[in-house]
Amino acid sequence: MMLSARHAKLAVGLIAIALTAVQFAPLALGRNLFEISLLGVHVGATTAIVFLIFGWRSRRGADDPVSPADVVCALLALACAVYFYFQGARVAERIEGVDEVFASDYVFGLVLIALLLEASRRVAGNVLMGLAAAFIAYVFLGPYLPGPMGHSGMSLMRFVDLQVLSSQGIFGTPISASANMVFYFVIVGAFLERSGAGHLFVDLAYCVTGRAWGGAAKASVVSSGLFGTVSGSAVANVLVDGVITIPLMKRTGFSKDFAGAVEATASTGGQLAPPVMGAAAFILADIVGVTYGSVAYAAIVPAVLFYLSLYVLIDSYSRRHGFGPNNELPVAAALKGFRERWHVLLPLGLMIYLLTAQYSLMRVGAISLAAILVISWTRSATRMGPKDIYEAIVAGARGAAEVAIPSAVAGIIVGVLVHTGMALHLERWILEIAGGSLLISLIGAMVLTLIFGMGMPTAAAYLVAAILVGPALQNLGVPALPAHLFIFYFAVLSMVTPPVALAAYAAAGISGGSLWNTGLIAFAIAVPGFIIPFAFVFDQGILLQGDAFNIVRTVGTATIGVVATAMASGGYLFGPLGRPARVALFVAGVMLIAPNETTELLGAAVAGSILVWQLWRSSQARRAAVQTL
Structure with missing residues (x-):
């Protein structure tokens, strides 16, 4: 049965509310849920959301109905969520590889894997889905492959046991980070944006830079950097911030291509900037085994250097081409807007304090949400009503879905790598190709991560590259945090790396400039960002260590x-x-x-x-x- 656009939106909203309730349930219950119960709901609910908002070829329009096939897929995903929610106590007590795998485990496990593969294609493109499918095929073809590629194989029972009843498959480290870390910051970011933080950051940027050389472009750098700490997505940052900054840059003399490139690069850098970096940074913290605060602390100087280079480049470019201070920029209006909304910065400051005070991320999220609501009600310009709260919950759940699906699929790949022995072979091959040279290994890791980033969201690109090359870098003597930050930086910078520079292409769509030229200029502007990761691998002083x-x-x-x-x-x-x-x-x-x-x-x-x-x-x-x- 075809589902109308109106009913699809309602379904997404109900799933988003249910998911949010489960995510925060431990605070109300006073105890944690079983791990597979939380992760099962997280994966199943986000998969259902993906089938309701993404069509076979692209994201659905506001008035597009949902096909019967996608309705069935969404219902199956919800059924999987319910099934694994009620398996929590059993899975917590069972012994992997020893206890029986039930027939229902086969059914729901294989259905979930199939749904995740298709959902990942819709969210992250063909590359991630193809990789996951190839790794699954490798599990069963191992006995027939020659040389070091071969392995003893794995039965279907063992495969299902590994993937859906253990912590080394779908419900492994990547999805655990998505559910236990990323979700809370995505939902906080959605509430901040809905309370007016995006407008505030633009107003603040024009107040600070409006009368400087190249003021419109500098305002784009400042506002995009600030907004990036809330959105965590380069493309989303461009689409929200760029509709304001790009037209102003064009009106003050900057070319279409340069204006789009500045916005794309500045928006991309938002994922590198503490205190709230992109979703991949939270996953990084979980994989490395450090607190998120440690990751944010190490990223302070590289982020400052990235934005300093962009700001100075614009100043230098503006002076060379005569783009002096412009009295037409809306500084007075921006100052008025800042006065009306400055208070929405207070919850962000509170969140930073709670992070440094080592509160649990769930509690940080809950307290921050409460603070946003209370503080937003103090002025009419930022007051959040029931509709705003509902839309923020839906936006947060949708944002979490685009991280959760690649994370779950990356878990499939991790499980295969570990249990077939391929991880050790791959690590050995990388070291042999590099000849033991750290520099060559770093260049290879950079190229591989950029290639993955051309077809995947940042979190997915980081996860796959971290799985494939992270261990090799660490075996060459690079500490875990610098090694994974290196991979993370290039997963982020892939957003402005041609030929598929997603952030640059989004900016070109707003500016009306050339896709190719905008991407090339954005890449050139971001060049210092390509140098900094190599520097902090060889000397961790830049990471304040x-x-x-x-x-x-x-x-x-x-x-x-x-x-x-x-x-x-x-x-x-x-x-x-x-x-x-x-x-x-x-x-x-x-x-x-x-x-x-x-x-x-x-x-x-x-x-x-x-x-x-x-x-x-x-x-x-x-x-x-x-x-x-």
């Missing part, structure tokens, strides 16, 4: 290097830079970012020479101007 002197030296030289590369890219340092000077300054900047005393000294010498030369040229130009007068 190690002795104080080394941290100060490494962060100081990296900051100067980032400024130098940004000015070289923008083409201005106390006057226009010629092409040879730009190339030399860019190379000097890279040398300063590289954590090596010799390269740092060489880079400082080159950059210092160019600075002196530019100062001398600038003074000569001023003297000539005075003499002309």
Whole structure:
């Protein structure tokens, strides 16, 4: 039976409310749910949501009905959620590989796997689904494969036992992070956005940068960075923030392609910026086995360097092309808007405090939601009514679905890798290909992660790359946190890496510019972001780890290097830079970012020479101007 768009929205809303209730149930009950009960509901409910909002080929429009086949799939997903919810006590007590696998386990397990494969195709594209299908086939074809690729195989009973009745399959670490960490921050972000935080960040950005050189573009950088801490999605950031900032950039003289590229790069960086980074950062914390606060702390300097490079590049570019302060920017209106909404920042500050105070993430989420509601009611401009609350819950559940599905499918891959022995073979192959070279391994990991990111959301790209190359990096001596942050950064930066730069393409759709040119410019603007991860792998001082002197030296030289590369890219340092000077300054900047005393000294010498030369040229130009007068 065809489901009308109206009834589909209602169904999504009811599922979202039920999912949210289960996620926060432990606080009301005073005890935790069985792990498989929580994870079963999380996976089943989000899978049902995907079939109701995504069609066979693309996301459904607001008025599109749901086909009978998709209604059946959604109902089957909900049935799986109910089944696994009631298996909690049994699974907690059973012994994996020893206790019996029931016939109902086969039925619901295999149905859930099939539904997840199709849901992942709709959410994350063909790449992730194809990988998962290939790994499942590998389980049963192992005995027939030659050489090290082969393995002893696995019975269907053992496969179902592994995938749906253990913690090393679908209900493993990736989906556990999605349910126990990501969900709470996605729902908080949805409530913050609905309370007016998005408008507040834009207003704040124009108040701070509106009268500066390239003010509209700088406002895009500031607002997108701030909004990114709430949305956690580069494309969503572009679509919400870009509709305001891109037209203003175009009106102040920036080209369509450059305006779109700035917004895409700034929006992408939001996932790198603490205190609330993208969903993949929460999954990273769970995989590495550290608190999310440790991840956010380590990411502070790299995020600052990324946005500093973008801000300086825009300033340099604007001065070179004469995009001076513009009195037409809506600074007065932005100031008024900021005064009306500034209080919605208070819950964000409270959430940061609760995170640093080591509260459970569920409690952090609950307290933050309560604070958002109470504080939003203090002024009419931000007051959340029942409709706003309902829409925020639905938006949060929909956002969680787009993380949960790739996470569950990544769990399938992890289970296969571990139980067939392929993980060890893969690790050995990577090390052999790299010849034991850390640099070559890092370049390979970067390329692989960028390729995955071209066809998957950030969380999915990070998960697959972390599974495939993370252990190899750690075997080469890279500590777990820097190794996984390296992979995470390139999963994020894939959003602005051609040929499939999703954030850049979303921005081009708003600006009316060329998809290809916007993607290439966004990639060029983000280049310092590609250098920083290599630097913090070789020296963790940039991650604020190690002795104080080394941290100060490494962060100081990296900051100067980032400024130098940004000015070289923008083409201005106390006057226009010629092409040879730009190339030399860019190379000097890279040398300063590289954590090596010799390269740092060489880079400082080159950059210092160019600075002196530019100062001398600038003074000569001023003297000539005075003499002309």
